[in-house]
Amino acid sequence: MMALQIGLLCGLVVFSLLAVLLRDILKAAISLAVASLLLGILFFRLDAPYAGAFEISVVAGLITVLFVVTIALTKAEGGVHESRAAAWIFPLFFVVFLVIDFLVMRRLIGQVASLPAPAEAGTFGQVLWKGRTFDLIAQVGVIFAGVFAVLALFRKRSKHE
Amino acid sequence: MSNVWLLYMGFAAVLLFAGLYCLLTMRNLIKLFIGVEVIGKAVTLGIIATGATKNSILTAQALAVTFIVVEVCVVATALAIIINVYRHTKSLDIRKLTQLKG
Incomplete structure (x- = not known):
């Protein structure tokens, strides 16, 4: 079961990175919608069906429609030339960040005190x-x-x- | 803190980094807002993962729903501003907005 959630998290990161890195704005918006869809499925897996339904219907649906309408009302690229250096530097910074992220998270395990959390009663409503x-x-x-x-x-x- | 919570926080941190990178380096206004959306996904993931691992999933869902509603309003308003900016400057380049100063 955990493998499926890790797979969903990896897919979420991959499609979010595609949304950031793709030059075609329409493809970037669709990648963002797929990332929202995967996040919604993950919420269902984490026993959060209401948040999952909101994520899929509102974020993956409505916000994607708003993005597509905006792209249609403007020119896709809008006469913008992105810096090519940024696309080359990104993988380097990303790998450095991943290493730092992994080391910090590994060091934090067992060291951060857990606050007591009483069990919730009632329904979501x-x-x-x-x-x-x-x-x-x-x-x-x-x-x-x-x-x-x-x-x-x-x-x-x-x-x- | 459990290892599972830290795993989720690690993935949320990666998403946050990707969104911040987009905000810092991109020039297209729509792309900048895609970066804001990616940061929003990191926040939502953090809220729900914390609620799931701390047995407070109902409160976490309520907060996530509130965040999503606010996110939609922000995106709708921002995209309307972007369309107006495009009508004025005929470009989506963030650097063209420097002409507004002074």
Whole structure:
């Protein structure tokens, strides 16, 4: 079972790197969607079905659509020439980072104290609606802010402007 | 701390590095936002993995759902700004935005 989760994590990293490194923006957006899909499947494996469903439907679906619409409304490359040196330097920095990451994580094992965590009771609905009520109010506020921001950015200008 | 938690944190750190690298080196505005998305994936993975290994998966899911909602609003607003920038400058190059200064 752990092998499947490690495979999903490796796939997530590979497709995220493809999203960063691919020059074609449309292919990068699709790679990002595949990475979100793998992350959603991983959430289902970790007994987090609600977060998995949100990840797959909203991040892999809605955000990918938004990216594709933006790419369609602009030119794919947008007249941007990326630095070629960055593409060559990246693998070097990535390998160095992986080595440091591995060494630090290996050193931390058994040294970081574990905080006590009482077992949770109830259902996801009870935790979300009763335990995290303030988060929900903030979510409503953020959604309204996003809607008004998009409306303001796409409003038609009057003749005087 | 369990070895499994550190494994997840290691993968989350790799994703965070990839996103930060994208933000620091790329010039295309859409590519920069793809970098932000990759960092968002690292954060979501960290929240859920911590909840799963600490037996707090319900709270972790609630936090992850909140994060995803905020992420969608940020992406929608940012992409609308990117389209407006493209209409003004006819380019997605971040360096063209320096013309706005002064």
